[in-house]
Amino acid sequence: xxxxxxxxxxxxxxxxxxxxxxxxxxxxxxxxxxxxxxxxxxxxxxxxxxxxxxxxxxxxxxxxxxxxxxxxxxxxxxxxxxxxxxxxxxxxxxxxxxxxxxxxxxxxxxxxxxxxxxxxxxxxxxxxxxxxxxxxxxxxxxxxxxxxxxxxxxxxxxxxxxxxxxxxxxxxxx
Amino acid sequence: xxxxxxxxxxxxxxxxxxxxxxxxxxxxxxxxxxxxxxxxxxxxxxxxxxxxxxxxxxxxxxxxxxxxxxxxxxxxxxxxxxxxxxxxxxxxxxxxxxxxxxxxxxxxxxxxxxxxxxxxxxxxxxxxxxxxxxxxxxxxxxxxxxxxxxxxxxxxxxxxxxxxxxxxxxxxxxxxxxxxxxxxxxxxxxxxxxxxxxxxxxxxxxxxxxxxxxxxxxxxxxxxxxxxxxxxxxxxxxxxxxxxxxxxxxxxxxxxxxxxxxxxxxxxxxxxxxxxxxxxxxxxxxxxxxxxxxxxxxxxxx
Numbered sequence: 001x002x003x004x005x006x007x008x009x010x011x012x013x014x015x016x017x018x019x020x021x022x023x024x025x026x027x028x029x030x031x032x033x034x035x036x037x038x039x040x041x042x043x044x045x046x047x048x049x050x051x052x053x054x055x056x057x058x059x060x061x062x063x064x065x066x067x068x069x070x071x072x073x074x075x076x077x078x079x080x081x082x083x084x085x086x087x088x089x090x091x092x093x094x095x096x097x098x099x100x101x102x103x104x105x106x107x108x109x110x111x112x113x114x115x116x117x118x119x120x121x122x123x124x125x126x127x128x129x130x131x132x133x134x135x136x137x138x139x140x141x142x143x144x145x146x147x148x149x150x151x152x153x154x155x156x157x158x159x160x161x162x163x164x165x166x167x168x169x170x171x172x173x174x
Numbered sequence: 175x176x177x178x179x180x181x182x183x184x185x186x187x188x189x190x191x192x193x194x195x196x197x198x199x200x201x202x203x204x205x206x207x208x209x210x211x212x213x214x215x216x217x218x219x220x221x222x223x224x225x226x227x228x229x230x231x232x233x234x235x236x237x238x239x240x241x242x243x244x245x246x247x248x249x250x251x252x253x254x255x256x257x258x259x260x261x262x263x264x265x266x267x268x269x270x271x272x273x274x275x276x277x278x279x280x281x282x283x284x285x286x287x288x289x290x291x292x293x294x295x296x297x298x299x300x301x302x303x304x305x306x307x308x309x310x311x312x313x314x315x316x317x318x319x320x321x322x323x324x325x326x327x328x329x330x331x332x333x334x335x336x337x338x339x340x341x342x343x344x345x346x347x348x349x350x351x352x353x354x355x356x357x358x359x360x361x362x363x364x365x366x367x368x369x370x371x372x373x374x375x376x377x378x379x380x381x382x383x384x385x386x387x388x389x390x391x392x393x394x395x396x397x398x399x400x401x402x403x404x405x406x407x408x409x410x411x412x413x414x415x416x417x418x419x420x421x422x423x424x425x426x427x428x429x430x431x432x433x434x435x436x437x438x439x440x441x442x443x444x445x446x447x448x449x450x451x452x453x454x455x456x457x458x459x460x461x462x463x464x465x466x467x468x469x470x471x472x473x474x475x476x
Contacts (some may be wrong), residue, residue, distance in 0.1 A: 018236070018239045018240060018242075018243045019243050019246075019247070020322055021240060021243075021319040021320060021321075021322065021330075022239075022240045022241075022242075022243030022244045022318060022319055022320075023243050023244065023246065023247030023250075023251075024247075025319075025320035025321065025322055026247070026251060026317075026320055026461075026462065026464075027251075027254075028461040028462070032324070033322075033324070035322055037322060038322075050198050050202070051197070051198050051202075054201060054202045054205055055201065055205065058205045058208070058209065061209070062212075063236065064321075064322055065212075065229075066229055066232040066233050066236060067233065067236050067240050067318075067319045067330065068319050068320070068321045068322075068326070068328075068330055068364070069229070069233060069319075069330050069357050069359065069362065069363075069364040070321060070326060070328075070364075071213060071216050071217055072212045072213065072215070072216035072225060072229050073208075073209040073210065073211070073212025073213035073214075073216060074209075074213055075322065075323075076205075076208075076209045076212065077206065077209035077210065080202065080205045080206060080209055081202075081206070084202045112323065113323060113324065116323040116325045116326075117325050119213075120325050120326075123213070123217055125371075125372070126371035126372045127325045127371055128325075128371050128390065131324055131325070131390075132324055132325055135324035136324075139324070
């Protein structure tokens, strides 16, 4: 990844993380909130790969944890794993498929919501699975609506890497 | 000649598949270990130690950005709130007119009761705990950050220990009780909302005096339940629930007496349950809170 693209990814992640905690998290309709940061992270990971996805997820999560004064590392852990998985999905099964942004966004939303509940439970924090399950459908709808517009926007800003492929067969002309 | 169209980088050899996979796993492994380490340190010593200091410093550094984000978003939120209120304006006006008539009668009755109460207290030399709002000053603060996941029910406000905010300070909005300060840094604080699983407040029914505990509801994050109310006590739909603010010889409630919490929306009881099943609709809107008042005891009050 070129330094210019790296700086762009860092700026996008920082800006969206700040806007997520200060603006988007207060928009609640139907019991759910849009997670623009998560959709952006999934888009970056699909376009730039697993390593970029994991690193972006870690720093995005760290910004969220610091600004919300939450348990440090919790969101970072969830978003690191999400970025890594989305990147691997983009590099393998989802490569070149039109439905990849939607599928990855929905899977990531379910993972982050239930994963957050799981980690909080393991830490002994009192959390309600009912609240998570009630808000999950609305969060899925919100993020599904945002998946393609944000993916398109992120693709325009960070582009797609040139794939270095190995030739699978050689044709000899005699 | 190759049979497929292949683009190669201008210089250098492409990394082998195994090297690339190894590098990838090392990076994600290190990040996961780092995140787990941060969780461990943060969880074991949330308010002290180097991790808490670093978090405090980082939070202070990021504060201008979150405030800027909040200010950018505020006009859009106002437009949304205005449009939302237009949709319900007619029904709201009708409800408020009816409430106004009922409250006008209530105010006259309350005035008589208050005068009588003052006289009786003076006769008995009655000592009471701190009351809301007379014994407190409100420290106004904007909400600058909210959690991204639905499993956390708290907000971050732009006031900290430098402004006089103390740990466990009660927090209210113009409408009613909101929550409690659970973490304090120099210039920001975390307020855990009453809709969170870990918060509960002792409360009473203003009309009947029935006491109990208000905590998060089971159905959704913005519904509350008035729990531990014995079946023999009377609670009716429409009753107002306020903080109880109890005080014993050495212990006292964190919350002052008389902060409005919500209105009773349903009352039920089952033969098998020890307590009544009471649902409360909170006065404060936990989903749309932009500014709060952190209550600080006036000088000389304890």
